[in-house]
Amino acid sequence: QVQLVESGGGVVQPGRSLRLSCAASGFIFSNYAMHWVRQAPGKGLEWVSIISYDGSNEYYADSVKGRFTISRDNSKNTLYLQMNSLRAEDTAVYFCARGSSKYATVNFDYWGQGTLVTVSS
Amino acid sequence: QAVVTQEPSLTVSPGGTVTLTCGSSTGAVTSGHYPYWFQQKPGQAPRTLIYDTSNKHSWTPARFSGSLLGGKAALTLSGAQPEDEAEYYCLLSYSGALWVFGGGTKLTVL
Numbered sequence: 001q002v003q004l005v006e007s008g009g010g011v012v013q014p015g016r017s018l019r020l021s022c023a024a025s026g027f028i029f030s031n032y033a034m035h036w037v038r039q040a041p042g043k044g045l046e047w048v049s050i051i052s053y054d055g056s057n058e059y060y061a062d063s064v065k066g067r068f069t070i071s072r073d074n075s076k077n078t079l080y081l082q083m084n085s086l087r088a089e090d091t092a093v094y095f096c097a098r099g100s101s102k103y104a105t106v107n108f109d110y111w112g113q114g115t116l117v118t119v120s121s
Numbered sequence: 122q123a124v125v126t127q128e129p130s131l132t133v134s135p136g137g138t139v140t141l142t143c144g145s146s147t148g149a150v151t152s153g154h155y156p157y158w159f160q161q162k163p164g165q166a167p168r169t170l171i172y173d174t175s176n177k178h179s180w181t182p183a184r185f186s187g188s189l190l191g192g193k194a195a196l197t198l199s200g201a202q203p204e205d206e207a208e209y210y211c212l213l214s215y216s217g218a219l220w221v222f223g224g225g226t227k228l229t230v231l
Contacts, residue, residue, distance in 0.1 A: 035220070037167075037222075044208075044210065044222060044223075044224050044225040045159070045161075045167060045210050045212075045222045045225070046222060047212070047219075047220040047221060047222055050218060050220070057218070059218040059219055061122070061219075062122045095166055095167070105155075105173065106172050106173070106176070107155075107157070107172070108157060108159070108167075108169050108172070108212070109169055109172075109178060111166040111167055111168075112166065113166055114166060
């Protein structure tokens, strides 16, 4: 079965960096685009970033552009989110979600359980 | 960046029907925005109910349906059940690569 497991969250000081990982299993990871979505405590969902199945294209929400970098290692079935220059407003649960494939346009059909990032001094 | 709008809260009676809507600050919502609808309960990850305006997943209860209505995307729940009480989010695609969530609708079944 499809599984997405995020890791790497924790408490970090403002201005510092953190890298999140999302380990995928149960499907051919290299065939699918992947998303990061976040949710601040008690708030709504915010789309963060998408990377194409082969890593050749990536897009970001304005709120993280220039600070966050999405990447993937298809040999390890793992998605990453490198977060630099972190701010208090980046505090959130970060979810990874499966995107569309070469063969189907449906996105967000599977989600991980999320990892909490807290930016605080 | 576009702003996607939803009703902050709605209430439906058990067995009743309710329609949630999703608008875009850029104009009418069309099938080209590939509207999605998600259900989220406290402490859980979101679950996709509807994709590409009106398509359902195998796990989507039949009482949920998606459509375009008056320039907005719409999620209709017919025959509400107590377990449908949750937060509902819509999501729109812009230019195929940028995605924007609505602020969410808190649905109460009472």
